[in-house]
Amino acid sequence: MxxxxxxxxxxxxxxWLASYCAGGLSRAKHLLISCQSALKPELSSRIDAMxxxxxxxxxxxxxxxxxxxxxxxxxxxxxSMPVSEEAGASQAQPxxxxxxxxxxxxxxxFLKNIGQELKWKKLGFGVERASLANDNGEELYLLKARPxxxxxxxxxxxxxxxxxxxxxxxVGDESYGLGDLHREDESCxxxxxxxxxxxxxxxxxxxxxxxxxSNPVMRMLKPxxxx
Numbered sequence: 001m002x003x004x005x006x007x008x009x010x011x012x013x014x015x016w017l018a019s020y021c022a023g024g025l026s027r028a029k030h031l032l033i034s035c036q037s038a039l040k041p042e043l044s045s046r047i048d049a050m051x052x053x054x055x056x057x058x059x060x061x062x063x064x065x066x067x068x069x070x071x072x073x074x075x076x077x078x079x080s081m082p083v084s085e086e087a088g089a090s091q092a093q094p095x096x097x098x099x100x101x102x103x104x105x106x107x108x109x110f111l112k113n114i115g116q117e118l119k120w121k122k123l124g125f126g127v128e129r130a131s132l133a134n135d136n137g138e139e140l141y142l143l144k145a146r147p148x149x150x151x152x153x154x155x156x157x158x159x160x161x162x163x164x165x166x167x168x169x170x171v172g173d174e175s176y177g178l179g180d181l182h183r184e185d186e187s188c189x190x191x192x193x194x195x196x197x198x199x200x201x202x203x204x205x206x207x208x209x210x211x212x213x214s215n216p217v218m219r220m221l222k223p224x225x226x227x
Contacts, residue, residue, distance in 0.1 A: 006025070008183055009179055010180040011040075011180075011181045012181060016033070018050060021050050021051050028135065028139075028161075028206035029135065031140065035104040035106045035165070035204060036181050038105050038106055039104055065158055093155055102165045111132075114133070118130045118142065128143050129141055129143050130142040130144075132204075138158075138206060139205070139207045140204075140206055141205055141207070143162075143203050144200050145200060146194065147194055147196050147198055147205075148193075148195075148196035149194040150191065150193050150194075151192070151194070151209045155186055155187075155188060156188075157186060157210055158186060158207070158208025159183065159184070159185045159206075159207075160184045160202045161181060161182070161206045161207075162182045162184075163180070163181045163182075163203060164178055165178070165203065165204055167199045167202060168180075168201060169194070171190045171191070176192075188194055
């Protein structure tokens, strides 16, 4: 399932966050972590701490030897960093000139930069999709699912990252809500069930390859519904 960042919410592992700080992620994955950072002040603070670690390492690489307790002191500093008031305000009221409260500011900026309005396409079964980008086989899109929907059981041809922007869902015993980032790959078969609380679930998805449904009927419908 997920690697976590030692927080109370779902995210990706430290190696992914380090790659994010180093600019090593794809455009879609970078956007998802930027959006999660805007929604979760704790993650924003942790990323800031990792950036400081990277800066310290670069300075040390210029010829200064590291002390024996360097990494221990860095980790202590990361754990003690407070959540900034600015980050907390971002969680409470994400900026969005389009008037949609569930759009975090990095996604709003992304949409402005590509000059694209959201165009929802109905896929059936109470699901809508808004395509945003496709880079080297990795799709970036928004998915909206009606309350109580049981997504057909499936796996993936590659990795799927899904960041919840509104509502929530459960997979087995795990629950995912606002600001959670859910990562799956071809090794996992799962069936998300959208929370039945009257609110549609909206997720920002970065998907490599396509979905592989367990149900043969869904496999036949796959070209029709377009996922």
